[in-house]
Amino acid sequence: MARARKGRRFITTTVEVEGREEVKVVEMPAFDVAPWGDDAALTIVGQRAPRVDALEKTTGRARYTADIARPGMLHAVLVRAHAAAGVATVDASVARAMRGVLDVITADEVAGQLASGGAKLFERTIRYSGQPVAAVCAETLGAARAAAAAVRVSVAPAPFVVTYDASVAPGAPSVKGSGSNLALNSPLVESRGDIAAGLAKAQVTVSLTVRTPCALHSALEPHGAVAEWEGDRLVVWESTQGVFRVRANLAAAFRLPHTHVRVLCDFMGGGFGAKNAAGPHTYAAAFLARRLQLPVRCLVDREGEQLDTGNRPASLQRITLGARRDGRLTAIRCEAEIPLGVMGWEGGPAKIYHELYSCPNVHTTEAFALVNTSAMQAFRAPGHAEGAFGLERAMDLLARKLGMDPVALRVKNFAKKDEEKQRPWSGNGLLRCYEEGARRFGWSERRAALAGGDARAAVARDARVSRGASASLAREAVVDGRRVRRGIGVAAQCWGTGGGPPAYALVRLNADGTATVLTGTQDLGTGARTVFAQVAAEALGMTLAQVRCVIGDTERLPYTGNSWGSMTTPSVAPAVRMAAEDARAQLFEAAAEMLGVAPESLSASAGTIRSSATDQTMTYAAVAKKLGEVCIIGRGSRGPNVPKTGIFSFGAQFAEVEVDVDTGVVRVLRIVAAHDCGRVLNPTLAESQLEGGILQGLGYALFEERVLDASLGLPLNPSLHDYKVPTMVDAPVIEAFCVGGADATANHVGARGLAEPPIIPTAPAIANAVADALGAEPLEIPLTPWRMLGLAPR
Amino acid sequence: MHLHVNGRAREVHAPGHASLLTVLREQLALTGTKEGCGHGECGACTVLVDGRPEYACLTLVGAVDDAKITTIEGLGSPAAPHPLQIAFAALDATQCGFCTPGQVVSAAALLAQNANPSEAEIREAMVGNLCRCGTYPKIIAAILAVARGEYGALPEGAR
Ligand code: FES
Ligand code: FES
Numbered sequence: 001m002a003r004a005r006k007g008r009r010f011i012t013t014t015v016e017v018e019g020r021e022e023v024k025v026v027e028m029p030a031f032d033v034a035p036w037g038d039d040a041a042l043t044i045v046g047q048r049a050p051r052v053d054a055l056e057k058t059t060g061r062a063r064y065t066a067d068i069a070r071p072g073m074l075h076a077v078l079v080r081a082h083a084a085a086g087v088a089t090v091d092a093s094v095a096r097a098m099r100g101v102l103d104v105i106t107a108d109e110v111a112g113q114l115a116s117g118g119a120k121l122f123e124r125t126i127r128y129s130g131q132p133v134a135a136v137c138a139e140t141l142g143a144a145r146a147a148a149a150a151v152r153v154s155v156a157p158a159p160f161v162v163t164y165d166a167s168v169a170p171g172a173p174s175v176k177g178s179g180s181n182l183a184l185n186s187p188l189v190e191s192r193g194d195i196a197a198g199l200a201k202a203q204v205t206v207s208l209t210v211r212t213p214c215a216l217h218s219a220l221e222p223h224g225a226v227a228e229w230e231g232d233r234l235v236v237w238e239s240t241q242g243v244f245r246v247r248a249n250l251a252a253a254f255r256l257p258h259t260h261v262r263v264l265c266d267f268m269g270g271g272f273g274a275k276n277a278a279g280p281h282t283y284a285a286a287f288l289a290r291r292l293q294l295p296v297r298c299l300v301d302r303e304g305e306q307l308d309t310g311n312r313p314a315s316l317q318r319i320t321l322g323a324r325r326d327g328r329l330t331a332i333r334c335e336a337e338i339p340l341g342v343m344g345w346e347g348g349p350a351k352i353y354h355e356l357y358s359c360p361n362v363h364t365t366e367a368f369a370l371v372n373t374s375a376m377q378a379f380r381a382p383g384h385a386e387g388a389f390g391l392e393r394a395m396d397l398l399a400r401k402l403g404m405d406p407v408a409l410r411v412k413n414f415a416k417k418d419e420e421k422q423r424p425w426s427g428n429g430l431l432r433c434y435e436e437g438a439r440r441f442g443w444s445e446r447r448a449a450l451a452g453g454d455a456r457a458a459v460a461r462d463a464r465v466s467r468g469a470s471a472s473l474a475r476e477a478v479v480d481g482r483r484v485r486r487g488i489g490v491a492a493q494c495w496g497t498g499g500g501p502p503a504y505a506l507v508r509l510n511a512d513g514t515a516t517v518l519t520g521t522q523d524l525g526t527g528a529r530t531v532f533a534q535v536a537a538e539a540l541g542m543t544l545a546q547v548r549c550v551i552g553d554t555e556r557l558p559y560t561g562n563s564w565g566s567m568t569t570p571s572v573a574p575a576v577r578m579a580a581e582d583a584r585a586q587l588f589e590a591a592a593e594m595l596g597v598a599p600e601s602l603s604a605s606a607g608t609i610r611s612s613a614t615d616q617t618m619t620y621a622a623v624a625k626k627l628g629e630v631c632i633i634g635r636g637s638r639g640p641n642v643p644k645t646g647i648f649s650f651g652a653q654f655a656e657v658e659v660d661v662d663t664g665v666v667r668v669l670r671i672v673a674a675h676d677c678g679r680v681l682n683p684t685l686a687e688s689q690l691e692g693g694i695l696q697g698l699g700y701a702l703f704e705e706r707v708l709d710a711s712l713g714l715p716l717n718p719s720l721h722d723y724k725v726p727t728m729v730d731a732p733v734i735e736a737f738c739v740g741g742a743d744a745t746a747n748h749v750g751a752r753g754l755a756e757p758p759i760i761p762t763a764p765a766i767a768n769a770v771a772d773a774l775g776a777e778p779l780e781i782p783l784t785p786w787r788m789l790g791l792a793p794r
Numbered sequence: 795m796h797l798h799v800n801g802r803a804r805e806v807h808a809p810g811h812a813s814l815l816t817v818l819r820e821q822l823a824l825t826g827t828k829e830g831c832g833h834g835e836c837g838a839c840t841v842l843v844d845g846r847p848e849y850a851c852l853t854l855v856g857a858v859d860d861a862k863i864t865t866i867e868g869l870g871s872p873a874a875p876h877p878l879q880i881a882f883a884a885l886d887a888t889q890c891g892f893c894t895p896g897q898v899v900s901a902a903a904l905l906a907q908n909a910n911p912s913e914a915e916i917r918e919a920m921v922g923n924l925c926r927c928g929t930y931p932k933i934i935a936a937i938l939a940v941a942r943g944e945y946g947a948l949p950e951g952a953r
Binding site for chain 2: 050051053054055056057058059060061062063064066067069140141142218219220221222267268269270272299301302524525526527684685687688689691692693694695696719720721725726727728729731733734
């Protein structure tokens with residue numbers, strides 16, 4: 001039962017987002033909520049409930065931004081410059097004269113009218129290929145597209161740089177127009193212990209240089225916005241990971257108070273980090289809608305999506321590991337170079353080198369160079385996916401040099417605490433991930449069989465569908481007439497997933513005894529809407545069907561932050577639970593009055609309240625009916641995290657691959673993924689997230705790379721045809737699961753985040769398996785056939 | 795021009811070279827069919843044309859004015875869902891859901907042709923439908939479950 005909290009209402013505390021720390025003043029929750037530990041008797045949370053909105057999605061009724069149609073709505077299309085640097089001249093005379101075209105805006109029309117992020121709308125100076133220079137607005141989408149194609153953009157070329165080396169070379173052209181191309185206080189140095197001493201102490205060292213590609217988010221739903229002015233108030237539907245951030249962006253750009261901007265996002269078709277703010281399409285839609293006094297929809301087309309909505313930048317990592325002969329790490333060093341694009345932030349590969357293993361001496365440097373390519377945006381586990389490829393490949397080489405089992409080497413170097421920040425973990429199930437993952441994968445048996453060399457090929461053929469650990473495995477086999485080599489690999493992961501304040505929720509009890517959860521978050525496909533309904537139903541003592549969760553509206557819903565940093569669940573779920581507990585406590589007071597008992601004697605489940613004093617029962621519906629239109633609203637907020645504690649999720653993945661020795665094609669047969677994210681609110685949705693992360697990691701490992709023509713500075717593959725994401729044919733058998741139970745230290749719901757972790761270890765696990773198969777060291781992803789054929793055997 | 799969509803004759807005003815996708819979405823408000831690329835790369839726009847799966851974004855309306863077109867809305871509704879729509883929902887073969895209508899329509903076309911597909915046949919048939927959220931394993935499970943009859947009998951043919 002709720003207890004009013006004593007002490008200060010607002011405190012200053014540190015909040016972590018994707019490894020970065022911010023000091024903030026946060027509100028303490030009005031009352032304490034007892035944590036749901038492992039012994040909590042939960043009946044809805046933790047169950048495999050189907051998504052509450054699943055049928056809407058499978059029947060095509062779910063409405064996404066592009067599906068919003070407003071009376072009189074016009075269609076806008078962005079026009080882009082296809083040159084890496086220079087000054088653009090836009091000739092829209094033909095387009096303006098075309099049928100159905102109402103307006104064309106370029107730098108001339110917009111100049112000086114928008115502030116803040118909006119001020120960037122249509123700069124004449126081109127700094128990367130794909131930069132928008134104009135927007136065409138027409139009666140129909142077809143007319144707008146045709147007219148956009150008729151806008152002539154010529155660019156008086158200027159010198160540019162698109163590679164790291166060219167960017168930092170003496171005399172390189174400045175990407176910003178003046179000043180050095182080195183960005184973000186490069187080199188960023190982070191160090192603990194004494195790296196020289198650590199290397200001197202090492203009995204075995206490995207050194208390697210790895211490269212990772214520039215990867216594109218490629219959400220299936222491109223960015224888009226629909227803007228409509230109601231007088232001097234702006235309403236925008238946006239496909240976004242953060243409705244409140246988009247509201248702030250628009251309010252700043254149009255110099256409006258927050259009361260005059262409403263941002264909505266009900267269903268959205270994936271973000272993966274690319275949809276965290278308003279974009280040129282948003283500003284263009286709102287600007288045109290104001291000029292023309294009609295609603296305007298502006299959707300980014302697929303080419304624009306691949307050119308200019310963000311990316312995971314490429315990296316080069318020079319790594320040295322030192323260890324004693326027993327496998328204990330004495331030194332970890334990484335020097336990274338990152339060509340960032342025209343803008344970005346410090347999401348580099350270094351952090352995981354400090355976090356994942358126990359090692360007294362760790363030293364990393366990251367140099368970020370601006371280049372004339374589109375800006376980076378956080379992409380699912382920014383930095384860690386790149387860093388894990390380097391670190392986990394290095395650990396694989398080290399294991400081989402030491403003659404150790406790669407799993408045993410990782411177990412040996414398990415970090416019992418967060419050594420980077422010298423603080424305990426709130427919980428860390430990584431050892432169980434190694435153990436349970438290896439067991440389900442059949443790691444030891446497979447390693448032994450592969451080492452044996454010539455187990456029979458016929459047995460190997462079954463390996464692809466075998467989920468068990470018993471099948472023998474031949475190093476070489478002939479499968480359907482193809483000569484293949486087989487291998488297995490492992491890699492591990494950690495990622496800060498604590499979430500934190502501010503996040504708010506309201507729970508409103510309706511006059512029929514049902515409840516509505518109101519929280520201004522967004523569901524990117526994670527299932528947030530579903531798990532929050534589960535949490536509220538659990539706390540209220542209702543059935544899931546009695547609870548509806550409303551999200552994605554800045555005007556009518558309380559604040560929550562962006563859905564990034566795997567923090568929506570750990571940030572918002574505690575607020576939802578608290579709001580539900582508050583509402584329930586209020587309803588219990590009313591029921592107590594009606595039943596003539598003390599509120600403390602009441603409990604509820606499945607929508608029925610029961611008094612332990614008198615054994616009387618009363619349904620929520622009956623209480624609500626008697627109350628009439630009395631409005632019971634529960635209020636919940638997310639309190640700060642416990643201080644000096646590392647709240648992380650962990651995982652280990654095991655990969656089995658076969659490499660066609662004649663064509664170089666890598667096929668991933670199987671991934672076993674064991675993750676620890678504290679309490680799992682819904683195992684089915686958790687598995688789906690794990691599978692999704694693994695498949696994106698598989699794409700990163702095998703196919704995905706933005707290809708640039710370095711001499712022209714142009715991206716060559718801005719389509720889903722040429723930028724290959726995994727298809728159903730590429731999907732391996734995936735066995736993904738969570739170990740570990742409630743993390744009551746992390747928050748009172750016991751859950752940590754899970755969205756980003758699964759992409760982190762997949763690529764190195766696959767590459768380590770390829771190394772095992774070929775007896776050669778792949779040091780660069782994607783593992784394309786030509787790269788595989790060119791690998792020199794060890 | 796007349797189109798035969800989801801069992802109804804519909805009058806549309808579009809040049810023959812307009813894409814079926816645009817006409818469905820913008821004129822008939824059948825927004826369940828999604829545009830992920832507009833160029834035949836993703837499958838989000840898949841509809842049935844006389845029972846065959848086609849990319850609506852690459853289909854000209856003029857070429858299908860005498861064909862029977864079935865969209866995701868024509869397969870079923872939340873009140874009366876198609877077995878595949880139930881199975882996709884029950885087995886979590888949808889995450890963000892943006893690819894889902896196209897996936898369901900492709901799966902319906904497959905099952906109409908091959909009532910008992912193997913896992914390999916499913917993968918082959920569905921290769922043109924991308925899912926960036928990674929629902930492939932669950933989609934395979936859902937199609938196999940529907941083929942086994944676990945979610946009810948399939949309606950006779952495509953409408
Ligand atoms: S929208 Fe038609 S295939 Fe992508
Ligand atoms: S569910 Fe998101 S693209 Fe498939």
